[in-house]
């Protein structure tokens with residue numbers, strides 16, 4: 001017997017919703033039935049493009065629609081907690097974009113709502129779902145690099161503060177740390193085997209502003225970009241210590257006097273090393289010789305559309321099976337504890353014990 005169709009609503013129809021919509025459209029047994037955005041014109045446009053029948057500007061009306069089984073939440077970070085909790089209470093399954101929310105307190109309330117509702121909530125840690133991340137996880141899980149004791153990741157934009165809500169701490173919860181750092185901290189932590197974080201120490205800097213004066217170099221800007229508004233840090237760095245003795249060093253920026261952008265994710269074990277970004281590589285030794293292994297894969301670096309397709313497919317499969325997704329709410333809560341701990345450490349100038 002064919003499985004029942006899963007009917008999906010999308011809340012928030014800005015940039016990233018496109019990748020959710022494209023993915024849902026490619027998955028069998030899924031129907032996009034409802035769309036909601038505060039901006040009615042944007043909602044109408046997207047609904048028209050994807051043949052979605054119902055359009056709302058108030059998410060509560062979408063959640064009251066009994067035809068909707070599951071939602072993707074692609075709104076500003078300040079509404080992730082409120083909409084996730086309301087959706088779960090309305091009996092919907094939830095795929096919520098990263099970061100889970102803005103604070104640990106919000107994260108814990110979402111976790112409680114997941115527990116109470118018994119519905120599926122998947123955090124949109126899309127980088128976990130990239131084929132290369134899953135490939136290296138297989139090597140790690142099989143002991144090919146031994147115990148990972150150090151990881152190091154950078155997500156550096158020399159010029160790339162998107163402005164708009166991203167630059168408004170009330171709506172975003174912070175700057176490059178919560179927006180970009182969330183990706184690389186989560187990916188390293190996941191591949192390290194999710195060791196218990198014990199302390200963080202971090203620094204944030206707001207020295208350069210958004211550098212809207214820069215000419216000859218274009219960068220992505222949010223729809224409501226205003227060069228005069230920017231309340232978030234330019235860059236952050238952090239050291240996270242884990243109970244098993246491992247450590248993770250990260251730095252991230254929206255803007256920095258760097259020669260070029262950098263995206264690097266590296267993990268080091270006692271039997272070998274792994275570089276996922278900028279180019280997939282495994283390092284090991286054999287017969288007293290160091291080997292740099294280049295796995296032969298379709299893509300050397302993340303393939304973002306495929307990663308989103310895998311993420312959304314996994315969400316649909318988890319909903320159907322009633323199984324826990326590989327990025328469950330508790331991982332979202334743990335990552336929020338690390339991120340908020342780093343902001344607190346930067347504020348107080350002290351190491352924060354988690």
Ligand SMILES: NC(=O)c1ccc[n+]([C@@H]2O[C@H](COP(=O)([O-])OP(=O)(O)OC[C@H]3O[C@@H](n4cnc5c(N)ncnc54)[C@H](O)[C@@H]3O)[C@@H](O)[C@H]2O)c1
Nearest residue numbers: 012013014015016037038039074075076077079097098126
């Ligand atoms: N996984 C990734 O790689 C990735 C990449 C970019 C953005 N994101 C995340 O996706 C989310 C959206 O980012 P974006 O770049 O698409 O932003 P965006 O500004 O392009 O779009 C956000 C949309 O949400 C709408 N919105 C905001 N609050 C709403 C509410 N309460 N009800 C209904 N609609 C609401 C806005 O009107 C806007 O159209 C953010 O949480 C961001 O962190 C994830």
